[in-house]
Amino acid sequence: xxxxxxxxILSEKNLTISRVANDIPDLSRxxxxxxxxxxTKMIQMNTVNQSCQYLEVTPNEFFMFIPDYKALNNSDDxxxxxxxxxxxxxxxxxxxxxxxxxxxxxxxxxxxxxDDYLAEFRGK
Numbered sequence: 001x002x003x004x005x006x007x008x009i010l011s012e013k014n015l016t017i018s019r020v021a022n023d024i025p026d027l028s029r030x031x032x033x034x035x036x037x038x039x040t041k042m043i044q045m046n047t048v049n050q051s052c053q054y055l056e057v058t059p060n061e062f063f064m065f066i067p068d069y070k071a072l073n074n075s076d077d078x079x080x081x082x083x084x085x086x087x088x089x090x091x092x093x094x095x096x097x098x099x100x101x102x103x104x105x106x107x108x109x110x111x112x113x114x115d116d117y118l119a120e121f122r123g124k
Contacts, residue, residue: 004043004063007036009055024054083116091121 010017017036021029027050034040035047052062094117101113 002063002065003038004035006032006051006062007038009057009062010036013055015055020051020054024050026050094121 010020017029017032021027021032024032027047031047032051035043035051048059048062052059055062098113098117102110105113
């Protein structure tokens with residue numbers, strides 16, 4: 001699955017959706033809000049281009065690829081996806097993967113994964 005990171009980028013840059021909508025006249029507040037909440041089925045290339053230019057990020061930074069964790073069929077896949085989420089600082093994805101790790105991995109691996117999660121996201 002491909003998701004955008006607009007919400008995280010806005011947070012990192014201390015920007016609000018309203019501010020971005022005011023600064024980019026071609027993009028409505030509703031459009032930016034839908035994108036930031038990953039509620040869109042598609043995003044027009046012009047919208048991606050304008051957003052990336054305004055935010056001074058590349059499309060590679062704007063989007064992220066998340067493996068389909070529901071299709072995982074072994075503990076190595078679960079651990080790999082969890083570690084991916086942690087290293088890319090995607091808390092909600094890491095939380096969902098932590099549950100998958102707990103259901104599919106040994107106690108030791110699940111315990112280590114929980115420690116990694118807490119180290120990365122405690123207080124965030």
